[in-house]
Structure formats: C-alpha cells, structure tokens
Amino acid sequence: MRIGELLAGAVRALREAVYPEGALCAGCGKVSDGAYLCPGCRRELEHSDLLASWECRDLDGVQAWSMRPHRNLPRKLVLRLKHGAESRAAEELAGLLRTAPDYFPRPSPDTVVTWVPAPRARTRERCIDHGRKLAEAVARELRLECRPLLKRRGNDNPQARLNREQRERNLRKAFVPLGPVDYPVLLVDDVLTTGTTALRCIAALRNAGAKRILVLTATHAVNDGGRAGRRA
Numbered sequence: 001m002r003i004g005e006l007l008a009g010a011v012r013a014l015r016e017a018v019y020p021e022g023a024l025c026a027g028c029g030k031v032s033d034g035a036y037l038c039p040g041c042r043r044e045l046e047h048s049d050l051l052a053s054w055e056c057r058d059l060d061g062v063q064a065w066s067m068r069p070h071r072n073l074p075r076k077l078v079l080r081l082k083h084g085a086e087s088r089a090a091e092e093l094a095g096l097l098r099t100a101p102d103y104f105p106r107p108s109p110d111t112v113v114t115w116v117p118a119p120r121a122r123t124r125e126r127c128i129d130h131g132r133k134l135a136e137a138v139a140r141e142l143r144l145e146c147r148p149l150l151k152r153r154g155n156d157n158p159q160a161r162l163n164r165e166q167r168e169r170n171l172r173k174a175f176v177p178l179g180p181v182d183y184p185v186l187l188v189d190d191v192l193t194t195g196t197t198a199l200r201c202i203a204a205l206r207n208a209g210a211k212r213i214l215v216l217t218a219t220h221a222v223n224d225g226g227r228a229g230r231r232a
C-alpha cells in the first residue's frame, strides 16, 4: 500500500515534469484539456454524495462543519494544498461551499474568516501557510473579510523537558488571540480529525471575547470503514 502510493507519486511527478502545467488533471493525473480537474473528477467532487457528505459535529457548543469525507478526490486536493501549496486546490475545496445543504448556517456579513496558524517551522519549510490559503479562498467564496486572529504561542522549551501538567497547560494555551474579537468568526481548517486543535482555537477566540464561532473544514476523518460522515 505504502509502496504503491510512493510509486504512484513518483509516476505522477514524472508525468508532471513532462507535461506543461495544467495539462494533467489534479485528481486522476490523466491528460486534461487545461482545466485543473477533468470533467470526470469535477463530477466526482461536486456531485458525489451530494446530500450525504456534509457533516456537522459539536465542539464544545460550536458547530464544526466539514464538506467532504477525507478520502478520494477531496483528500487528494487537501494533500495538494498542504504539500504543494496549490491555490487551485484551495479554490476547488472552497467551491464545495456551493454544495452546502440548506441547513448549513450561512455566516452573517460581519463575520471574519480566519485559520488555524501553522507551526512556524512548517510555514518556513513550505514558505506557505496552507490554512491561510484555504481560509482566503473560503472568504472569497462567501464574500467575507479574512484576516489572522490567532497566533501560535512561541514555545522554546522542548515538550520532552516538561512534566505532564506543564505540557497540558502548554497545549491548552497553544493559541493566543491577536486582539479582542467582538464579531462572529468562521474558523477554517483543512481536516477535522479529533477536533482538539479546533477546540484550542475556540478557547482562545472565546478568551478574546468571541460569542459566535463556526468551524468549517474541507474534509473530516473517517474511521469506520466508510459509513461515517453520511448524514440523512
């Protein structure tokens, strides 16, 4: 499985080196007509499980919405966003908002879109904050303002040197608000797994005064063999 994935990655890299940019579909890697996704992949992304794929979880009283299960094409796009910093991947994922069910609570016009700040080392390494890219695409899609509201607390002490209590306190205060928040917030992230990171951001935003918070992620983890995330 791992070897297969590696091999597929190597083949894709080779093809991408041979073909000019945009000539291959970002989803299946087949020769495309210059579109980011071929018609088949676009259909798969936008129409598969149309009503069943949005999921809403409760995170400490905050609705956390995810647009697609973290598999197949949505997963590929998240990986392209994360590792390739591809703006088009962010746009395609944000475009999924157009498939939102009626019961998705549309953010009010004064809502500010923000993101989970990446660890500084990761931002340096990839020269990009992929969460920011996705948040900006979502904000464009919803015609809302987008700006940073949180920062990661700098921590020069390696976690290993701290005792358990210190470590937990550190994690609880992993994010600090950049200023007071007296407007609704839409927190955007790529994948919702356990929700721990989102919960920490929610706590920080609440400390800053945020009363209305909504979480939106492109995908959510599925771990029950395919039934999770389906919602009537």
Ligand SMILES: [Zn+2]
Pocket (backbone or CB within 6 Å): 025, 026, 027, 028, 029, 030, 037, 038, 039, 040, 041, 042
């Ligand atoms: Zn395709």
